[in-house]
Amino acid sequence: MELIKVAIQGIKGSNHHQVATDFFGDDIELLECNSFDAVVDNLLIGTADKGIMAIENSIAGSIIPNYNLVYHNNIHVIGEHYLNIHHNLMVMKGKSFDDVQEVHSHPMALLQCKEFFKAHPQIKLVESVDTAETAKRIKDENLEHIGAIAPKMAADLYDLDIIADNIQTIVNNSTRFIILKKQNKVLPEEEINKASLRFITDHKRGSLATVLNVMSDCNMNLTKIQSLPVIETPWKYAFFVDVTFDKYEHFAKTKSLMQIMAEDFKVLGEYKNALL
Secondary structure, eight states, X not given: OOOEEEEEEBOTTSHHHHHHHHHHOSOEEEEEESSHHHHHHHHHHTSOSEEEEXXXXXXXXXXXXXHHHHHHTTOEEEEEEEEEOOOEEXXXXXXXXXXXXXXXXXXXXXXXXXXXXXXXXXXXXXEOSOHHHHHHHHHHHTOTTEEEEEOHHHHHHHTOEEEEOOOOSSSOOEEEEEEEESSOOOOOGGGOOEEEEEEEOOSSTTHHHHHXXXXXXXXXXXXXXXXXXXXXXXXXEEEEEEEEOSOHHHHHHHHHHHHHHSEEEEEEEEEOOTTO
8 A cells, every 4th residue: 555645844753743643644654844835845746645734823823824835835725633732841761850951842832831941940942943853863862961842752752751741831732733735635515514715805994894794694604814915915915714614505605705705715725624
């Protein structure tokens, strides 16, 4: 059986890796990418079949550049996955808290664990490109005085000891990831109950409200709205919207009306609501 090639931002042991295995299972070939742009590039040139991309966090909010990455590259959203984020402090086997002089991790992970480290001012916090990257480096380079904030998967993969678990300030910390494909995956209509849309409204008073009212009248449940500047036209904004619905026929009606009412309307993806 040919393995599914899945591009992720980060390396093995990262949260993106966890999502890839949760969504596709263990029979995958992982393509590690240094950036979200590289994830998209791998999809476009065909070296990856699917891609995983974090799109929003329950604490930090939207990862705004990723919306435009999907839209401008004509990538399709074919699914979503929510992951509860657990930040763990890990070190070389046999080392203890007293050995830690620096802790390295992704800036967002450091920020989300800020309160924990207030009680340990002697430890220097250092930003790195990925949560799992430092964990791997600790193992590869025998870094005795460096700690990493990373998922438990990284400790298992790189044979590290977790000396403090769940050190994030807010316990209920979840990230939404979208599953991407170059060509749209057509699900049976009866299985589709969520969609991601992008459109522009004109500058007339109440234009956005009118569009949202039409969505409501068509039995759409608005779960997300994000505005982004249209780079080519100063002071004009595009809206990225997620909607859920019970019947595909209601969504089909919404699409027909939106094509008439909104400018540059595009469906970015139709898929299953992961929260049901």
